[in-house]
Amino acid sequence: MKLLILNGPNLNLLGKREVNIYGNKSFEDYFNELKTIYNNIELSYFQSNIEGKLIDKIHEVGFSFDAIIFNAGAYTHTSIALADAISGITTPVIEVHISNVFKRESYRHHSYISPVCAGTIAGFGLDSYNLAIQSILNASEFKQD
Numbered sequence: 001m002k003l004l005i006l007n008g009p010n011l012n013l014l015g016k017r018e019v020n021i022y023g024n025k026s027f028e029d030y031f032n033e034l035k036t037i038y039n040n041i042e043l044s045y046f047q048s049n050i051e052g053k054l055i056d057k058i059h060e061v062g063f064s065f066d067a068i069i070f071n072a073g074a075y076t077h078t079s080i081a082l083a084d085a086i087s088g089i090t091t092p093v094i095e096v097h098i099s100n101v102f103k104r105e106s107y108r109h110h111s112y113i114s115p116v117c118a119g120t121i122a123g124f125g126l127d128s129y130n131l132a133i134q135s136i137l138n139a140s141e142f143k144q145d
């Protein structure tokens with residue numbers, strides 16, 4: 001099973017950025033924890049602050065990986081180009097957010113990518129990524145039955 005965690009803009013600052021909202025753990029530390037828990041999965045991670053680089057990565061893995069777990073950061077609320085990239089691939093994408101975007105400013109309530117994603121997980125802190133992995137594993141177990 002090949003999974004990519006894809007993080008968008010400003011998520012490289014996790015652990016330092018608005019710690020009251022996003023917590024004080026860096027994503028690299030959290031990713032290492034995930035790798036230890038899911039040592040039977042090929043789990044990779046890519047982060048960029050640049051919309052085009054995120055699109056290139058979606059194109060690169062989007063016909064071979066089993067799933068992409070995608071936190072598009074603020075591009076969630078602005079990017080038709082990312083939504084088109086997701087529509088153009090065959091790999092399912094799960095949208096994740098660390099914070100509960102629906103509790104926050106109204107401009108965070110709309111997502112351009114939700115309609116083209118398999119599902120959305122938001123508001124569980126970094127555990128949102130873990131829950132996304134669980135949902136993929138549950139779905140693949142389901143398929144084998």
Ligand code: DQA
Nearest residue numbers: 010071073074097098099108
């Ligand atoms: C976020 C929520 C977005 O609204 C925000 O712009 C982010 C992070 C989250 O994970 O909670 O950068 O995607």
